Amino acid sequence: MNRRDLLQLLLLSAVWGASFILIEITGRSFPPVWVAFLRLSFGAAFLWTVLWMRKRMLPPRRLIVTLLLVAFFNNAAPFCLFALGERTVPSGIAAVLNATTPIWTLLLTLAVQGTRTGRYTIAGVLLGFAGVVTVVLSHGRDAHAAVTRGQFFLGVAFIAIASLGYAIATVIAKARLKGLDPIGLATTQLSLAWLMILPVALFGTHPTAIQPSSVAASVLLGLAGSGLAYLLYYDLLSRISSTHVTAVTYLLPIWGLFWGYVAHEPILWTVYIGVAIVIAGLVLMNKSSAAAPALPRTAVPAEDSVACDAG
Known part of the structure; x- marks a missing residue:
């Protein structure tokens, strides 16, 4: 891996790692469904533009049922659940919880x-x-006054379910969506998820007081976290092996904590110990089998053609 690949890998992990704090900032003005709706809107618009400019192909219509399942478990449901969970869970903790995605994916794959x-x-x-568990319990005992322990752990449950959803989508895609154009598949995923979220956003709770920072965060979340990141990821996979790209898995919790620190979120020293343990576990998992799905809600190898968002 040369210097260009290394820098692009760092950029990719930084962009995906920033998704967690962008979700939190967007959620200050928008209900969780609207956070997902805006993210999908900007992300899909970006990918449709790339698809048209590069003349890439959409998946065949015969796969519509599988595509709908992947769009629901990989985009529609997790995007809402992360936004809901981050109402009471700091973005850095959400990034660590997201690291359970490759663990769930591996367990589901072994079961199947x-x-x-x-x-x-x-x-x-x-x-x-x-x-x-170290991260969650240590932070739960020190939850700030605005959030009760019950609210904190409920938020943790929402994010854990979202991470499991990413894993389910990955397993389905690996079994049913191999060999498809990755950009076409990513575009279809976001577009179908957008159609699922649209009626819920229109007929559900609407935002009232909207902060400019939340609007800017939603744009960045869609264009960068669900648009540019896909392009960086697949460009990397065109030059280096998927094994090397799995380094993103280890960097995401670190970047999530970093962006949370920049946003002045309280981070206990025990969280850093927990992150180190999580990364050690992921390293062992990747060592155990080359087929282990190492990347979180973020992506799987190009030959499997599905991209799973981060956060």
């Missing part, structure tokens, strides 16, 4: 394929979950 589990896999899964 019925393969035996190696010792590295078991150790990696246990370490990963132990790290997440």
Whole structure:
């Protein structure tokens, strides 16, 4: 991996890692469904432009049922759940919780394929979950006055379910959507999810007092987090192996905490220990099997053709 690839990998992880704080800022003015709706709107518009300029192909219509399932589990539901969860959970903690996605994906894949589990896999899964529990429990005991412990743990549950949704989408896509144009698939995912969210946004709760910072964050979240990041990811995969791109998995929680720190979110020292444990678990999981789905809600290898968003 040369210097250009390394810099692009760092840029990709920084962009995806920023998604968590952008969700939180957007949610200051918009209801959770609207956070998802705006993200999908800007992201889909960006990808449709790229699709048209590069003359890329959309997936065949015969795959519509599978595409709808992937759009729901990978975009529509998680985007709403992350926005809902981050009402009471700091963005840095949400980034760490998102790191459970590759763990869930691996467990689901092993269950579907019925393969035996190696010792590295078991150790990696246990370490990963132990790290997440360390982060959640330590922060839950020190929840700030504006949020009760019950509200905090409810938010954690929403984000955990969203991460499981990313894993379900990845497993479905790996089984049913191989060999498709990645940009066409990503465009279809966001567009179908947008259609799912549209009626809920129109007939549900509407935003009232809108802050300019929330509008700017929603634009960045869609254009960068669900648009530019896809292009960076697939451009990287065209030059380096998917094994090297899995480094994004390890960097996302770190970037999530960094952007949270920049936004002056309270971060306990135990959170850093938890993140180190999570990363160690992910390393062991990737060591156990080259087929292990290493990337979170963010992406899977190009040959599997699906991109799973971060946060």
